[in-house]
Amino acid sequence: MARVLSKSTYSSLLDTVHKLPYRNRVQTLRKLFPHVSVDTIKCVVAQECQRRMKCSHGRLTSSETIEVMYNRYTNSILMGEEPGILLRLSDEVGLTPALLARSIVERHYQRQDKSKPAKLLVSTLMKNTALIDDRDLAFESYLCLLEDDEYGPIAEATKQSLGYEYEVRLRMELEKSQITFLHEDHLRAKGYDKTPDIKLEIPVAIDGQVINWIESKALFGDDEVHRGYLKDQLYSYWNRFGPGLVIYWFGFVEDLEKIHQNRIILIREKLPTNMVLMEQNPPVFIPTEAYPIDGS
Template identity: 45%
Template structure:
């Protein structure tokens, strides 16, 4: 689904008024009934990630960490079964999974032993049974399962959705009878950074020749698209030629401005693919038509 920049800004502005709870998607759908659930969810997730990046530093000052940790210890002592960390995250407008990670790291620093590393923290967030304190383990678990935009559960879902759309892309190419190499095949050939598929024989889409296709199971907003252009798409173009990017959950239509330079955007698998064989058949029919007209004139 393609949105104009004005439509996207209207959705983004409304999202800025919402708290990151499960009810927010119901409000979004009520406010924008013509937009798909998946598109709204993708936009919400991206806008929330931007907010977390902007406010991350203020929640990680030594003073803020100590304040949150003392607040946690006090509240959990009064009522250990209450969702203390989750309530704290909502109160200070911070990601539940991120505040859980902060408190967990601070807790482990108080324990005898080495300073917790990032892999150790990540493993404990994925499997809270590894946390030595059962009360904190339950608090962290509550934060992880109730965070709709951050944390190991969300990362797992995003990975699965991304893989699902890569499989969908390969299925569409096979249905169309197009020969291609996927990422795994390309890595065995020594490529380190590649698009999802490279076409063994180029095709034309909307009159533009493409050599590769990249699948993105997300909405293409200006920020993410600019990053992808810089870190991926122009690199692919430089190595493999012009290509196509599919934003399965839509994109801002004004961003599709690099077609003449070799990067096309679509929100679904294109139906108007022209292969070399199609062009040869069309040329053959054109030649036959000209021959018939020439004979009629004679």
């Protein structure tokens, strides 16, 4: 199954994602793109959903819009509709289930002067919906959290666990290859502020290119994602440690390395098996030019 996608395949995948409803998109995409890894499809869908929510969240959660949806919800409860009211409303309006549930809970706890409840209260209720004082709303919110793969405490815990899982996998594979390294916790203990996941104590060569550090990303690397990481993290690693490697475990768009121009940062979807251990006491990397961290 492919994880490295051509630009045309990735563009076609995104176009299809935009035409499908929020839930159950992965099953449809698996049939339409049988050659693409299901993990890659899931990741592309998740990232595109997050981008869409950033653009439309403000509009979909305005006071007027939430008031209309809250009234529809309460009317549906009074009419005795079957559970899943908020899920069906989520499909209709285009707001993810967890974000919709949070907005409805905020409206439910709205003060008499129409001011919103404290964010800490709402966050606590979303983490434990059993604390919501309305039985129907508690159950409806719980269903929303279960169905949302991108937002809410369940989704966030899953993402954090997945990221750590792949960091541990990377460490285990390096140890199996008998490559010595320092991980992020070691580097922070030494006083580094921005640190890659792995700093190799002895550099290795991959496809003829020496690398000094490795960054693990349990997601799909497209142009927008990668440029963001370059600005926030990767260029600072390059300035400090020299050339490195980024692993996008769920794949990436081909030719992504061309963004770096003459700054060498390799991109792979797994740890290469053709690593060549360099001799000890290698030459110290000194950048030939000074680059600002933001890559400009």
